[in-house]
Amino acid sequence: AQKVTQAQTEISVVEKEDVTLDCVYETRDTTYYLFWYKQPPSGELVFLIRRNSFDEQNEISGRYSWNFQKSTSSFNFTITASQVVDSAVYFCALLPRTQGGSEKLVFGKGTKLTVNP
Amino acid sequence: NAGVTQTPKFQVLKTGQSMTLQCAQDMNHNSMYWYRQDPGMGLRLIYYSASEGTTDKGEVPNGYNVSRLNKREFSLRLESAAPSQTSVYFCASRAWDRDAQPQHFGDGTRLSIL
Numbered sequence: 001a002q003k004v005t006q007a008q009t010e011i012s013v014v015e016k017e018d019v020t021l022d023c024v025y026e027t028r029d030t031t032y033y034l035f036w037y038k039q040p041p042s043g044e045l046v047f048l049i050r051r052n053s054f055d056e057q058n059e060i061s062g063r064y065s066w067n068f069q070k071s072t073s074s075f076n077f078t079i080t081a082s083q084v085v086d087s088a089v090y091f092c093a094l095l096p097r098t099q100g101g102s103e104k105l106v107f108g109k110g111t112k113l114t115v116n117p
Numbered sequence: 118n119a120g121v122t123q124t125p126k127f128q129v130l131k132t133g134q135s136m137t138l139q140c141a142q143d144m145n146h147n148s149m150y151w152y153r154q155d156p157g158m159g160l161r162l163i164y165y166s167a168s169e170g171t172t173d174k175g176e177v178p179n180g181y182n183v184s185r186l187n188k189r190e191f192s193l194r195l196e197s198a199a200p201s202q203t204s205v206y207f208c209a210s211r212a213w214d215r216d217a218q219p220q221h222f223g224d225g226t227r228l229s230i231l
Contacts, residue, residue: 009157033217045207045222052217091159095217104175105150105220109159 002027004094006108013082014116021077021111023092029053031097034068034075035105039089051075082115089113119143123208123223130198130230138193138226140208147213149191150175150220151183153204160207166191168213198230 003026013019025034036048049059051068059066063080079086092108124139142149147168152160152175162175166185180202182194191210195202205227209220 035219037222043205044224045209047219047221050217050219097217103217104162104165107160109157 002029002094002096002106004092004106004108006090006092006111008111009109010112010114012114012116015084016081017115018078018080019082019113019115021079021090021092021113023075023077023108025073025075025092025094027094027096029096033095033097035093035095036066036075036077037091037093039091039110041087045091048077079113082113084115084117087113087115121208121210121221121223123206123226125226126224127227128229130195130228132199132230134198136195136198136228138195138206138208138228139190140192140223141190142208142210142221143189144210144212144221145188146210146221147188148211149185150209150211151181151191151193152207152209153177153202154207154225155204163193163206200230202228203230204228 005024032053034051038046038048056068065078067076089110089112091110094106095103121142150165151163154160161177163177163181164175164183166172169188172183172185184192205225207225208223211220212218
């Protein structure tokens, strides 16, 4: 079974604080992909990052960084020096790699991040 | 670039009414998806179409039907709307290739069933 757990339902921080959003996944597939999406208050879903199961290199993009650890089945997301514009719901998702192109993305329930000025 | 376009953006229905949500993508993507988003539940897959001519059930298909009209368009139909179908509906598409591409989402349809 495929599953994504985002244990933190809501997080509230003060601007300029660092914050880490946790994501733990379950899959029996050896090849899979992990994603993070952002959903700001306006409602659209914005793709942030994709990582495949063979690439455990951490990634940094500006104030955003991602830590992928296969040993703990985790793909955590850190925002450094948070800003009010980072306030959103963040979703972690798992795409198991099967044959035939019928792969289905499995989403976590999301973490609502509020950054207060 | 339009990306994924959903219509309508908002709709209010009465219980028992029928309605079709439209979705079109202009990125030449093979796969298309319909999700519903409810508070505290994340996104749940209703139906998907891995390629033109095929459709399959997702996690919560009951009460819905879909049609993959062509490669661009994937519609979701509620035959007899129920209050439990009040939700925000998202359509998504993605390219199907060797290196999994991310799904691109439409802006959503907010549907209320009274």
